[in-house]
Amino acid sequence: SQQGEEDPQALSIQEGENATMNCSYKTSINNLQWYRQNSGRGLVHLILIRSNEREKHSGRLRVTLDTSKKSSSLLITASRAADTASYFCATRANSGNTPLVFGKGTRLSVIA
Amino acid sequence: DGGITQSPKYLFRKEGQNVTLSCEQNLNHDAMYWYRQDPGQGLRLIYYSQIVNDFQKGDIAEGYSVSREKKESFPLTVTSAQKNPTAFYLCASSINGGNTGELFFGEGSRLTVL
Numbered sequence: 001s002q003q004g005e006e007d008p009q010a011l012s013i014q015e016g017e018n019a020t021m022n023c024s025y026k027t028s029i030n031n032l033q034w035y036r037q038n039s040g041r042g043l044v045h046l047i048l049i050r051s052n053e054r055e056k057h058s059g060r061l062r063v064t065l066d067t068s069k070k071s072s073s074l075l076i077t078a079s080r081a082a083d084t085a086s087y088f089c090a091t092r093a094n095s096g097n098t099p100l101v102f103g104k105g106t107r108l109s110v111i112a
Numbered sequence: 113d114g115g116i117t118q119s120p121k122y123l124f125r126k127e128g129q130n131v132t133l134s135c136e137q138n139l140n141h142d143a144m145y146w147y148r149q150d151p152g153q154g155l156r157l158i159y160y161s162q163i164v165n166d167f168q169k170g171d172i173a174e175g176y177s178v179s180r181e182k183k184e185s186f187p188l189t190v191t192s193a194q195k196n197p198t199a200f201y202l203c204a205s206s207i208n209g210g211n212t213g214e215l216f217f218g219e220g221s222r223l224t225v226l
Binding site: 099 | 152154156216220
């Protein structure tokens, strides 16, 4: 089952612009994580936000979490061509010892 | 350097053949995972293991088998029973399978059935 759904499926922006990706999920969570995947490569962890947190920053990344709406957003500021990749949200359920469930991802293209 | 190594990176198989994908980690992580990735479908969980000699089925375990005889190793066998095995397979590990923690991924193995 895929709990997270990213929106949009694809996003194309100019270098220097900000990119915003959204993730919606269905059940209560312990934490939500964002990952990045370059084409044909493995995923790399970007940031984790816990259910009791509302916002978190890491460099040019800003993640928000709204548990009442069951949604999260990832903002990449001042984008670069090297940010071109697919971005996935992943959720860990609040019940038991369950593995992460990934969404389908957003494909970001940053045009130089 | 610490990390997860998947091999082979590319693999071709004839229909009806079993194939085993290797996943080794030297991060001393307890939990290991196998995901399948198809275009436009994101990652789907095949099997996971939170401790040596124990593993659980994920969402799409049919046609696959795993073993966890050593902490460092979690090989995945794609059997002839898997009807549509062509995909990108990703192995991951985490410190434990608990309610925290990030996943560390290998570089993937791309399997093509001819």
